Amino acid sequence: MIVLNSPVKPNLKKLNKLLEQVNENSWYTNFGPLHSELTAKLEDYLGVKNLLLTNNGTSALQVAAKAIGSRNLLATPFSFVATVSAFKWQHDELGFADIDKKSLNLSPEAIRLAYLKGCKADTVVATHVYGNPCDVKSIGELSEENNFQIIYDAAHAFGIKLGEDSVLNYGDASTLSFHATKIFHTVEGGAIVFKNSDNFDRAKELINFGIRQGGRVVDVGINAKLNEYQAAVGLVNLEEIDNILNHRSELFHQYCEGLKGVVEIPQWHPQANTNGAYMPILLENGRQMKTVANSLKANNIQSRNYFEPSLDQIFVDSHNYGTKNSIAASERILCLPMHAYLTSYEVSSVIEKVKCLV
Numbered sequence: 001m002i003v004l005n006s007p008v009k010p011n012l013k014k015l016n017k018l019l020e021q022v023n024e025n026s027w028y029t030n031f032g033p034l035h036s037e038l039t040a041k042l043e044d045y046l047g048v049k050n051l052l053l054t055n056n057g058t059s060a061l062q063v064a065a066k067a068i069g070s071r072n073l074l075a076t077p078f079s080f081v082a083t084v085s086a087f088k089w090q091h092d093e094l095g096f097a098d099i100d101k102k103s104l105n106l107s108p109e110a111i112r113l114a115y116l117k118g119c120k121a122d123t124v125v126a127t128h129v130y131g132n133p134c135d136v137k138s139i140g141e142l143s144e145e146n147n148f149q150i151i152y153d154a155a156h157a158f159g160i161k162l163g164e165d166s167v168l169n170y171g172d173a174s175t176l177s178f179h180a181t182k183i184f185h186t187v188e189g190g191a192i193v194f195k196n197s198d199n200f201d202r203a204k205e206l207i208n209f210g211i212r213q214g215g216r217v218v219d220v221g222i223n224a225k226l227n228e229y230q231a232a233v234g235l236v237n238l239e240e241i242d243n244i245l246n247h248r249s250e251l252f253h254q255y256c257e258g259l260k261g262v263v264e265i266p267q268w269h270p271q272a273n274t275n276g277a278y279m280p281i282l283l284e285n286g287r288q289m290k291t292v293a294n295s296l297k298a299n300n301i302q303s304r305n306y307f308e309p310s311l312d313q314i315f316v317d318s319h320n321y322g323t324k325n326s327i328a329a330s331e332r333i334l335c336l337p338m339h340a341y342l343t344s345y346e347v348s349s350v351i352e353k354v355k356c357l358v
Contacts (some may be wrong), residue, residue: 057177074121097318108138248276
């Protein structure tokens with residue numbers, strides 16, 4: 001079986017040493033020493049400031065919105081469900097604008113049209129889909145014109161840069177997921193990178209029940225802290241991240257070269273590197289997508305129609321400013337196997353099988 005994904009297995013020898021250290025300290029959570037070490041190392045590795053670890057990527061989205069004062073959000077409909085369910089859960093107002101046909105990211109033109117149609121959102125939520133950066137320049141310009149804030153869901157974009165700058169430095173907040181299925185993981189976990197240090201300070205209180213340093217409750221908060229065991233996994237996995245990113249990127253380029261002219265592949269941002277977070281292909285239509293997926297399954301190759309359905313078709317009570325591109329893409333997208341343990345030989349096998357099917 002060529003599996004779709006296989007989580008990175010932390011080195012147990014190294015992990016056990018850190019867990020023994022945690023036990024000796026008897027400091028298991030509440031911003032412990034491993035939490036602080038992981039924060040500092042991630043800021044250095046990613047080239048960011050104001051990074052706040054959280055217990056998962058969903059909490060990261062919710063806390064980011066609370067910290068910057070979002071209540072009414074305009075979001076992409078083409079993403080994992082948590083990108084918007086995180087906000088529906090806390091009863092925020094939600095609307096959808098369409099995606100770009102080629103990149104599959106939230107379209108700046110669709111955002112512009114939404115505001116022309118009367119959108120009142122105070123925040124735009126855009127996903128760097130499959131790790132492919134959004135048109136951050138155009139979205140930034142629109143935010144100034146229409147006075148909205150920006151949250152980027154960067155769950156797929158670990159290690160992605162635009163030129164020499166981390167993609168996480170764009171927007172008012174960028175959120176990461178460190179779920180076990182992601183490139184870098186802490187089993188469960190996440191992070192937020194804030195542009196503004198004041199928002200970072202508020203978020204740090206929010207994830208600790210609204211408690212300010214000194215013990216006084218100053219806000220309605222929640223418990224969204226990353227614990228020391230999770231931080232230990234992160235520290236061990238971070239030691240291998242360069243090898244993981246290089247390997248996955250090489251496999252991504254092998255796929256792209258092998259499938260050139262065979263299937264459509266989302267258009268990558270011309271100034272960005274790649275991280276091999278996913279390997280998406282677009283088939284001609286939904287019927288062909290299902291045929292290919294079923295045939296791959298019959299040949300012991302896993303794949304996934306990811307993301308389906310378009311989120312506006314789930315959250316039908318939200319404002320909708322047109323999502324035809326998202327609906328069309330969700331019907332014909334298929335993600336092929338991609339993970340740190342996948343081999344070049346296996347990728348070649350998948351490529352040859354896809355070629356026979358389309």
